[in-house]
Amino acid sequence: xxxxxxxxxxxxxxxxxxxxxxxxxxxxxxxxxxxxxxxxxxxxxxxxxxxxxxxxxxxxxxxxxxxxxxxxxxxxxxxxxxxxxxxxxxxxxxxxxxxxxxxxxxxxxx
Amino acid sequence: xxxxxxxxxxxxxxxxxxxxxxxxxxxxxxxxxxxxxxxxxxxxxxxxxxxxxxxxxxxxxxxxxxxxxxxxxxxxxxxxxxxxxxxxxxxxxxxxxxxxxxxxxxxxxxxxxxx
Numbered sequence: 001x002x003x004x005x006x007x008x009x010x011x012x013x014x015x016x017x018x019x020x021x022x023x024x025x026x027x028x029x030x031x032x033x034x035x036x037x038x039x040x041x042x043x044x045x046x047x048x049x050x051x052x053x054x055x056x057x058x059x060x061x062x063x064x065x066x067x068x069x070x071x072x073x074x075x076x077x078x079x080x081x082x083x084x085x086x087x088x089x090x091x092x093x094x095x096x097x098x099x100x101x102x103x104x105x106x107x108x109x110x
Numbered sequence: 111x112x113x114x115x116x117x118x119x120x121x122x123x124x125x126x127x128x129x130x131x132x133x134x135x136x137x138x139x140x141x142x143x144x145x146x147x148x149x150x151x152x153x154x155x156x157x158x159x160x161x162x163x164x165x166x167x168x169x170x171x172x173x174x175x176x177x178x179x180x181x182x183x184x185x186x187x188x189x190x191x192x193x194x195x196x197x198x199x200x201x202x203x204x205x206x207x208x209x210x211x212x213x214x215x216x217x218x219x220x221x222x223x224x225x
Contacts, residue, residue: 001184008150033213042116042200042216050211090213096141096160096206098214102152 004101006089008051018076020104022089025070027083029091033098034074037086046074046087076106084108112137116201116217118197122225131186131220133201142184142208143214144179145200146170159184160206171192188222196224 003025011063017095024032030051034041049056049063049072056063062075076083093099114135122131132173133142141160145153159178173192178184184203188195198221202214 031211031213032167033212041158042218042222043202043214044216045213048211048213092213096204096210097143097155097158098204100153102150 004035004089004099006101006104009105013110015110020074020087022072022101023070024091026091031092032072033090035088079108081108104107108109114203114215114217114222121222126190128187131199133184134182135203138139139203141204143202144186185186195222
């Protein structure tokens with residue numbers, strides 16, 4: 001996972017938007033993913049984006065992809081306390097494996 | 111419902127013991143993976159298997175062993191050679207197809223503690 005980079009922590013006020021950023025290295029990645037991990041649990045797929053797209057919106061989630069800069073971001077609108085979790089960015093590698101970032105811990109404060 | 115099941119949820123190991131973590135999936139996925147998660151270090155790949163009866167070392171395979179005798183099952187043994195086994199272990203599975211866009215499905219994890 002060391003080739004995918006994310007900031008480690010983000011603190012956001014309830015009701016504000018959260019933006020989590022990620023940079024990846026493999027320009028041939030077909031799909032890029034965002035996973036959410038709540039305390040003591042496994043990872044759940046939040047959303048994904050195909051590499052020929054610039055943006056994908058799914059309810060409160062917006063994914064932006066900048067292929068030129070190999071930059072991926074996840075925006076969570078109207079952040080709630082239930083959004084407090086670790087968020088992982090992941091890219092696909094040639095052999096179908098995923099490479100994960102270290103995860104961004106999002107803390108939502110009242 | 112299809113899914114991936116890890117057991118037990120909590121496991122305690124004495125120094126010098128081998129322990130085996132179970133991972134079973136009924137998703138008909140080809141590939142299975144084991145990750146170790148330590149606080150602040152993200153996910154580190156231990157072993158993976160893309161087909162039955164075949165598996166490959168990941169980044170931190172030393173002190174671990176696996177088998178893949180059935181498509182549904184990918185148990186991980188933490189041996190006494192693993193000097194710092196206390197961690198959260200995650201199993202995952204996926205389909206090996208170029209157009210598959212759902213990535214990995216993860217189990218709920220096993221927390222292993224050395225006592």
